[in-house]
Amino acid sequence: MKISDAVKYIGVDDKNIDLFESQYVVPEGVSYNSYLILDEKVALMDTVDSRKTAEWEQNLMEALESRKVDYLVVQHLEPDHAGSIQRAMELFPEMTLVGNAKTFNMFPQFFDIDLTDRTLTVQEGDSLSLGSHTLNFYMAPMVHWPEVMVTYESSEKILFSADGFGKFGALDYDDPEGWACEARRYYFNIVGKYGAPVQALLKKAAGLDIQKICPLHGPVLDENLEYYINTYNTWSSYQPEDKGVLVAYASIHGNTGKAAERFAEMLRAKGVEKVVVSDLAREDMAEVIEDAFRYDRMVLASASYDGGVFPCMQDFLHHLQSKAYQNRTVGIIENGSWGPTAGRSMKGILETMKNVTIVDPMVTIRSTMKESDVSAFEALADAIAKA
Numbered sequence: 546m547k548i549s550d551a552v553k554y555i556g557v558d559d560k561n562i563d564l565f566e567s568q569y570v571v572p573e574g575v576s577y578n579s580y581l582i583l584d585e586k587v588a589l590m591d592t593v594d595s596r597k598t599a600e601w602e603q604n605l606m607e608a609l610e611s612r613k614v615d616y617l618v619v620q621h622l623e624p625d626h627a628g629s630i631q632r633a634m635e636l637f638p639e640m641t642l643v644g645n646a647k648t649f650n651m652f653p654q655f656f657d658i659d660l661t662d663r664t665l666t667v668q669e670g671d672s673l674s675l676g677s678h679t680l681n682f683y684m685a686p687m688v689h690w691p692e693v694m695v696t697y698e699s700s701e702k703i704l705f706s707a708d709g710f711g712k713f714g715a716l717d718y719d720d721p722e723g724w725a726c727e728a729r730r731y732y733f734n735i736v737g738k739y740g741a742p743v744q745a746l747l748k749k750a751a752g753l754d755i756q757k758i759c760p761l762h763g764p765v766l767d768e769n770l771e772y773y774i775n776t777y778n779t780w781s782s783y784q785p786e787d788k789g790v791l792v793a794y795a796s797i798h799g800n801t802g803k804a805a806e807r808f809a810e811m812l813r814a815k816g817v818e819k820v821v822v823s824d825l826a827r828e829d830m831a832e833v834i835e836d837a838f839r840y841d842r843m844v845l846a847s848a849s850y851d852g853g854v855f856p857c858m859q860d861f862l863h864h865l866q867s868k869a870y871q872n873r874t875v876g877i878i879e880n881g882s883w884g885p886t887a888g889r890s891m892k893g894i895l896e897t898m899k900n901v902t903i904v905d906p907m908v909t910i911r912s913t914m915k916e917s918d919v920s921a922f923e924a925l926a927d928a929i930a931k932a
């Protein structure tokens with residue numbers, strides 16, 4: 546993939562990783578992006594996961610055409626990007642590592658490499674000339690990790706955005722769902738907790754004339770950038786992207802699931818724009834989390850279990866809590882064959898979240914949904930439809 550005459554893509558696809566970060570399924574793989582800028586000086590923008598060092602090295606050597614790398618810009622020290630730094634340092638003993646104070650504080654935690662005379666420490670707003678290209682550095686702490694920085698190359702107006710604007714999916718996979726679906730799953734599960742730092746970075750980016758965004762995962766973005774930036778603004782400010790309801794259920798023997806499906810039908814009958822039903826025991830949790838943030842309303846339906854709530858619902862709510870779920874309207878349906886406890890447990894977790902409105906009534910069923918439960922379901926469906 547060619548970014549421009551001087552800027553080359555040298556990243557790799559990883560299509561056989563079982564779980565990204567040991568937690569996210571990536572059925573279409575993931576890319577570890579790395580870029581090379583060829584000017585009077587040659588700069589390498591990040592490396593790749595050690596799983597793919599050999600393939601990356603081959604891409605690097607081909608793109609270099611016998612030249613040497615002068616600078617390696619380390620925007621992010623997480624192993625999916627820093628995993629080949631050691632190899633780069635072996636290949637180019639004269640190369641200088643460019644990072645910020647936090648990068649080099651953290652560096653010895655991952656690497657046993659002597660950095661004496663091999664580093665250039667940059668701060669907010671510093672620049673580095675490569676000849677006709679100039680790298681301008683902006684700190685982006687907690688746009689995933691504390692040492693993250695992004696780089697704006699001012700001659701070609703390229704923002705190297707680190708994890709920002711990243712997406713799951715290998716680059717050789719033409720995603721029929723476009724950018725947003727897997728970018729959203731990536732964003733909320735990986736960066737979701739850090740909305741305020743992303744907002745701070747977007748404010749810095751607003752002052753730059755950006756023509757291309759080169760992230761560390763997923764495709765290079767080079768048109769309609771306003772769409773991507775506006776979408777990131779929505780996501781990072783915890784505002785819903787679409788009107789709709791996620792109905793997420795945790796069912797032991799299927800009865801709570803049936804009740805959830807029937808409730809979803811009631812919502813549809815009342816004209817709710819979009820209703821998505823998810824089985825928390827079986828579906829990809831990261832996908833359900835994505836939908837929780839996507840829509841403005843959510844209804845939780847769960848069996849009671851061990852004096853609390855069924856474990857996959859508890860797990861889901863803890864994920865939402867840690868990703869700073871907020872600003873949404875939520876309804877609750879509980880099931881209990883004796884002494885229902887799920888509703889109280891779910892409510893207790895939801896009440897720790899910022900600006901989450903729990904609508905009345907909370908609905909209780911006993912083992913299975915009966916016709917006598919319909920009026921309570923209708924009342925909750927009305928309240929959710931009108932919220």
Ligand code: FEO
Pocket residue numbers: 621623625626689690708761762
């Ligand atoms: Fe893609 Fe935070 O590493």
